[in-house]
Ligand SMILES: NC(=O)C1=CN([C@@H]2O[C@H](COP(=O)(O)OP(=O)(O)OC[C@H]3O[C@@H](n4cnc5c(N)ncnc54)[C@H](OP(=O)(O)O)[C@@H]3O)[C@@H](O)[C@H]2O)C=CC1
């Protein structure tokens with residue numbers, strides 16, 4: 096076990112100044128005696144100051160050439176790369192995932208900065224013909240102005256990075272409200288951008304509670320667009336506030352992501368796919384696998400293999416070398432996980448393995464023999480809990496996968512190209528994985544869900560992320 100104890104001080108970043116007291120203590124979920132980070136508990140006044148700074152800074156920032164804005168993102172990526180191991184260790188201390196996962200996440204934030212930095216040289220509009228002689232037409236993308244970003248604790252540096260980088264590249268100024276549980280990770284991102292030369296006021300961070308800071312951000316009419324990742328309940332509330340004043344809003348919310356395993360699949364391989372999607376990141380991803388439908392010829396072998404894959408995990412402190420699955424983020428989340436497991440078991444489900452907690456280390460749970468309408472099958476848990484259900488055949492399996500208010504990711508495990516193709520076409524999900532875990536995304540491609548998982552409009556990530564942060568203008572030029 097690593098014995099180094101550090102407390103990282105996160106501060107607000109307002110108008111280029113690092114400010115705010117250390118009012119809030121975030122304890123390491125794996126070592127409750129250790130204070131991982133401290134941060135301000137800000138009020139609506141600090142949100143007002145941050146938005147004012149962002150309003151002042153935005154025109155100057157937008158006036159810089161795109162490659163110059165991109166160069167700052169590239170330089171920030173390089174600074175973060177030099178600090179990668181320290182930032183990853185801080186991330187483990189405040190979020191609880193494994194060091195390998197945290198190192199991968201910081202790498203993803205670096206790559207996001209590189210991707211959008213490079214796009215500064217390539218982002219372009221269209222040149223189109225005009226019916227009028229001597230006229231050319233081109234399209235431009237203009238920044239929205241000041242945008243708000245509200246991010247969750249489960250990817251505490253990657254999600255702030257993948258919202259902040261396209262927002263800045265597009266010429267917006269930003270007010271970011273990170274999750275209260277994980278203030279240090281977002282501060283590392285901001286520090287890299289500031290040191291890379293980002294002008295004062297272009298990126299502002301206000302730490303604190305969602306119900307105070309996030310709410311003030313959403314209600315301020317100077318915020319032209321708000322991008323949010325988190326729970327469906329909070330997201331839908333924000334949607335009401337933003338759309339009432341016709342401001343742009345992007346929501347990435349919950350999922351109840353299913354995998355369909357067909358008879359032709361190798362049960363061992365299928366179990367590895369499900370386990371990676373269900374237990375990786377302690378199941379705390381909106382893309383995590385939580386429902387599995389298996390056809391009769393593979394069901395029993397799959398349950399055995401998945402049980403073995405779950406038992407092979409060593410949950411615990413993410414900084415310990417032997418840990419393969421990090422701890423649950425909080426007591427509150429652990430309660431939700433345990434309630435989902437014991438509730439399903441009390442309603443006739445069979446707990447194949449897991450569901451034992453020591454501190455916040457929870458052994459991954461596999462349930463079977465649960466009813467299709469059991470809450471463990473219908474409601475997002477956000478923990479390492481997977482329910483395996485029988486399905487008669489491909490068609491009924493596909494119908495079961497689609498029978499959910501959510502539609503974020505969905506997977507199929509099969510050797511049949513025809514089935515995989517049909518599934519990709521007919522499944523109601525924004526991301527489809529064939530023989531691959533539902534969780535884990537590439538950063539250069541669009542990401543978003545359908546139904547209650549998303550706003551069903553603008554996608555995040557990849558070059559399409561710029562669409563949310565810009566509005567289109569069509570220019571006619573006569574010569
Ligand atoms: N889609 C996803 O990736 C995620 C989904 N979830 C789901 O949500 C459940 C609860 O997790 P939780 O962290 O509480 O999720 P929340 O939706 O509460 O948190 C996400 C972000 O929204 C902020 N927030 C909370 N309330 C408001 C509000 N009224 N106005 C504006 N912003 C607000 C939070 O701030 P703060 O945390 O500081 O209060 C945080 O920054 C999980 O069990 C899981 O099911 C959670 C995280 C990520």
Ligand SMILES: O=C(O)CCC(=O)C(=O)O
Nearest residue numbers: 324380381382534535536
């Ligand atoms: O699966 C991933 O890589 C990303 C998941 C995600 O976006 C989330 O949990 O919010």
